[in-house]
Amino acid sequence: MSPRKRILSGIQPSGTIHIGNYFGAVENWVRLMADYDCFFTIVDLHAITVTYDPKLLPQRVWDAALDNMAAGLDPARCTIFIQSHVPEHAELCWLLNCVTPLGELGRMTQFKEKSERERENVTAGLLNYPILQAADILIYKADAVPVGEDQAQHLEFTREVARRFNGRFGDYFPEPATLIGRGARVMGLDGDSKMSKSMDNFIGVTEEPDAIWEKLRPAKTDEARKRRTDPGSPDKCNIFGYHKLVTPEGELREIVAGCTGASIGCIDCKKILHRNLMKVLDPIRERRRDLALHPDRVREALDEGARKARAVARETLDGAKKLMGLL
Ligand code: AQP
Numbered sequence: 297m298s299p300r301k302r303i304l305s306g307i308q309p310s311g312t313i314h315i316g317n318y319f320g321a322v323e324n325w326v327r328l329m330a331d332y333d334c335f336f337t338i339v340d341l342h343a344i345t346v347t348y349d350p351k352l353l354p355q356r357v358w359d360a361a362l363d364n365m366a367a368g369l370d371p372a373r374c375t376i377f378i379q380s381h382v383p384e385h386a387e388l389c390w391l392l393n394c395v396t397p398l399g400e401l402g403r404m405t406q407f408k409e410k411s412e413r414e415r416e417n418v419t420a421g422l423l424n425y426p427i428l429q430a431a432d433i434l435i436y437k438a439d440a441v442p443v444g445e446d447q448a449q450h451l452e453f454t455r456e457v458a459r460r461f462n463g464r465f466g467d468y469f470p471e472p473a474t475l476i477g478r479g480a481r482v483m484g485l486d487g488d489s490k491m492s493k494s495m496d497n498f499i500g501v502t503e504e505p506d507a508i509w510e511k512l513r514p515a516k517t518d519e520a521r522k523r524r525t526d527p528g529s530p531d532k533c534n535i536f537g538y539h540k541l542v543t544p545e546g547e548l549r550e551i552v553a554g555c556t557g558a559s560i561g562c563i564d565c566k567k568i569l570h571r572n573l574m575k576v577l578d579p580i581r582e583r584r585r586d587l588a589l590h591p592d593r594v595r596e597a598l599d600e601g602a603r604k605a606r607a608v609a610r611e612t613l614d615g616a617k618k619l620m621g622l623l
Pocket of ligand 1: 306307308309310316317318319320321322442443444445446447479480481482483490491492493494495
């Protein structure tokens with residue numbers, strides 16, 4: 297029997313995970329556990345590339361672990377760990393720094409966006425973020441990386457890093473494929489930009505149902521529907537984009553008919569969305585509550601995850617160092 301293909305993916309510990317993270321990535325991770333040898337990491341070393349509060353970071357890492365396990369990452373079926381607990385990532389990052397031309401880094405979209413926001417604090421770490429991400433992936437010789445569309449450019453960059461290393465030192469790193477999730481780019485509640493924590497336009501996966509309703513109720517819809525009697529176009533409505541992620545086919549067709557024929561209003565449509573979204577999120581919120589009551593289980597899973605990850609990472613790092621001529 298051939299060994300299972302391997303995947304690696306990561307998530308930032310920057311507050312609760314939102315439905316963009318969930319439908320873009322985490323839901324896919326949960327599905328892929330059945331067929332792949334999976335490594336999932338909470339990327340705390342990435343989180344420190346922008347301004348952050350060191351007093352809050354430990355809680356955020358903990359929250360990320362709880363959220364992701366509650367969302368379905370099962371430590372019995374995958375390796376889940378905290379990035380900084382596997383120091384080999386940072387060491388490989390240094391080696392890869394030395395094969396990566398500077399010019400490419402400044403052209404990364406995420407760097408441009410974040411450096412715009414971080415004007416006072418654009419660190420070398422922020423610039424080198426994609427090299428650390430390449431190290432995260434290549435150190436497990438991952439065959440594929442399941443992510444949302446926003447990470448496609450960084451994945452292309454990772455393949456480029458692998459090609460450069462292989463071209464110079466011999467064939468060593470596989471070029472990982474990109475696996476885009478069902479919600480490739482979930483839009484924020486503002487309807488203007490991608491859902492993201494820093495834009496504060498998100499629905500948290502473990503938020504209470506009432507809090508989610510308070511966010512959905514005023515959320516942007518098709519602007520052509522100024523009055524309830526105005527017909528709308530679901531394809532121009534941000535809310536319909538969310539429906540496509542959680543609403544069954546038959547009910548979707550009813551919504552299209554109701555919106556285009558103005559027989560349902562935007563609030564009715566949002567109530568249906570809320571009900572269907574909560575069917576996905578209720579069990580996650582409940583599992584999270586349960587996990588919070590058993591912190592030892594989570595700690596043990598993370599320790600075991602780091603131990604398993606380190607064994608693989610060490611071997612890859614040693615091979616890379618040897619190829620590079622380091623004694
Ligand atoms: N809106 C989204 N739609 C689809 N996929 C998304 N992802 C993130 N936002 C969306 C995917 O989620 C995974 C983990 O991403 P991350 O931890 O890097 O999250 P992020 O991009 O940092 O999330 P935010 O909310 O946008 O954080 P801030 O605002 O702090 O930068 C990745 O696979 C990502 O593609």
